[in-house]
Amino acid sequence: MDVHEAVKTRRSVREYLKTDVSNLEIAEILEAGRWAPSGLNNQPWKFMVVRGEKKDAFAKHTKYGRIITGAPVCIAVFYDVESGYDRDKDMQSIGACIQNMLLAIHSIGLGAVWLGEIKNQHAAVEKELDVKHELMAVIALGWPTKGTQGDAERKEMQDLVV
Amino acid sequence: MDVHEAVKTRRSVREYLKTDVSNLEIAEILEAGRWAPSGLNNQPWKFMVVRGEKKDAFAKHTKYGRIITGAPVCIAVFYDVESGYDRDKDMQSIGACIQNMLLAIHSIGLGAVWLGEIKNQHAAVEKELDVKHELMAVIALGWPTKGTQGDAERKEMQDLVV
Numbered sequence: 001m002d003v004h005e006a007v008k009t010r011r012s013v014r015e016y017l018k019t020d021v022s023n024l025e026i027a028e029i030l031e032a033g034r035w036a037p038s039g040l041n042n043q044p045w046k047f048m049v050v051r052g053e054k055k056d057a058f059a060k061h062t063k064y065g066r067i068i069t070g071a072p073v074c075i076a077v078f079y080d081v082e083s084g085y086d087r088d089k090d091m092q093s094i095g096a097c098i099q100n101m102l103l104a105i106h107s108i109g110l111g112a113v114w115l116g117e118i119k120n121q122h123a124a125v126e127k128e129l130d131v132k133h134e135l136m137a138v139i140a141l142g143w144p145t146k147g148t149q150g151d152a153e154r155k156e157m158q159d160l161v162v
Numbered sequence: 163m164d165v166h167e168a169v170k171t172r173r174s175v176r177e178y179l180k181t182d183v184s185n186l187e188i189a190e191i192l193e194a195g196r197w198a199p200s201g202l203n204n205q206p207w208k209f210m211v212v213r214g215e216k217k218d219a220f221a222k223h224t225k226y227g228r229i230i231t232g233a234p235v236c237i238a239v240f241y242d243v244e245s246g247y248d249r250d251k252d253m254q255s256i257g258a259c260i261q262n263m264l265l266a267i268h269s270i271g272l273g274a275v276w277l278g279e280i281k282n283q284h285a286a287v288e289k290e291l292d293v294k295h296e297l298m299a300v301i302a303l304g305w306p307t308k309g310t311q312g313d314a315e316r317k318e319m320q321d322l323v324v
Contacts (some may be wrong), residue, residue, distance in 0.1 A: 001268040005261050007163045009195045030323070032169045034316050036261065039278045043317050056251045078324065089278050091250050092298070095213060095257025096264075099198065100169050103265070107165040116251050118200045131324060136254070154196050155205050161192070162208045162240065 001107040010102060012112025014067050018118060021073045025108055027076065031143075032104035038093035042085055045097045046078040046133045056113025057128050059102055062118035071140035075101065078133035094136050101139060111144035163269040172264060173314060174271025178228050183235045187270055191237065191303075194266035200255035206245040207259045208295045210238040211246025215280035219290045220300055233302035236262065242293035256298050264302060273306030 030047055050058060050071050058076060059065035068074055077098055084090040098114060107110045115138040118125065118143060123134035178299040191208055200206060212220060213235050220238060221227035230236055239260055260276060267274045277300040280287065284297035 001165055001208075003163050003165055003168045003265050004190070004194065007197050007266065009201075010197075012199070025181075027216065027319075028166070030319060032166065033195045034322060035169050035172075037172075037264065037276055041315065043322075045322065047322055048324050087276075088249075088253050089281065091253030092257030092278075093261065095254030095259075096261035097257075098254065099258035102199065103165050104169065114199055116254075119251065131180070136250075147322060151169075153203065157189075157192060157196060160196060160205075160207065160209055162210050162295065 002105075006103045006107050010106040012113040013144045014113050014140070015145045016071050016140075017145055018072065019143045021110060025110065026073065026075070028108065029101050029104045033077075033097045034082075036093060036097035036100045038096070039074040039089040040085055042083050042090070042093070044080045044083040044090045045094055046080045048076040048078065048131070050074040050076055050138075054159065058118060058125060061121040061125050062138075063113065064078050065119055067113060067115065067140050068138060072142045074141065075139040077136045077139065078131065079136050080133050081116060084086050098137060098139065106140050109143070110141050112141035114139055165265075168265045168269050172268040174275040175306045176275050176302070177307045177309055178273065179231050180234065181305045183272060185305060187272065188235065188237070190270065191263050191266045193233045194262040195239075195259045198255060198259035198262045199252040200258070202247055204245050204247055204252070204253045204255070207256055208242050210240065212236040212238055212294070212300075220280060220287060223283040223287050223290075224277065224300075226277050226279055229275060229277065229302050230300060235306045236239060236303065237301040239298045239301065241298050242294065242295050246310070267301075267303050268315040272303050274301050274303035276301055292323065
């Protein structure tokens with residue numbers, strides 16, 4: 001899919017068919033994340049592919065747990081603090097990394113939603129999973145059910161340019 | 163350009179031809195930024211298109227000033243703090259927004275570099291320009307000279323998956 005089309009037609013998708021997402025598709029998505037730019041090229045991200053019962057460790061710590069439970073697979077994105085050099089810039093890089101993955105997901109025909117609320121409970125998830133990296137977000141994904149389209153509202157360009 | 167190709171072939175470009183970048187191309191790039199996702203859909207970004215002498219206000223506050231001076235146009239990206247709700251998440255959204263623009267730039271055939279070092283001197287730039295938003299980054303862009311390819315090293319996937 002063309003970059004411009006992907007950027008403009010991507011929407012949050014929160015309901016999925018039960019059809020699984022293949023490991024080949026997951027690999028392609030993670031590969032897109034891997035190629036994101038970062039300050040000093042420090043690549044401060046870590047990924048966890050989450051399926052089955054392991055999803056519960058995430059689902060129970062967010063009010064959007066039903067989306068995680070309903071997705072065939074999730075990608076949890078962590079901040080590798082040891083690779084970090086500037087928190088603001090590292091957060092930006094992780095945002096670029098997540099966006100690469102969201103565009104790759106959409107380009108394949110899959111649908112996803114970037115769940116950020118769970119970040120507020122990151123310590124609880126990390127403790128439960130015994131992970132030393134800091135949880136940033138969970139991307140829930142799957143094949144979209146018909147008619148699932150998220151909010152498409154954006155501010156007008158004239159209000160964004162200073 | 164296909165999303166996967168754009169993600170994998172985009173590199174930092176730091177030297178540009180003198181050929182100008184049209185307003186139509188700039189509009190397409192900003193439009194890609196406008197469509198980035200953000201937490202609560204708060205869209206906490208502002209853009210400034212910078213040409214000519216105005217570039218000096220940025221160039222003199224970063225050690226990468228020569229890249230800014232050498233680019234026909236720059237896009238300065240600001241954090242609209244009043245629209246913000248969670249600094250980490252807002253930084254991530256701004257990173258997604260910048261990545262959308264970098265992919266759009268590359269897709270058009272232009273080249274760009276994400277300059278983050280200037281963020282360390284954001285207050286000085288804001289004071290000079292009398293801008294109330296917080297400077298996050300400057301994207302320097304133009305038509306690439308031949309043979310300019312940035313660092314393409316990435317960590318191995320096996321080291322990124324936990």
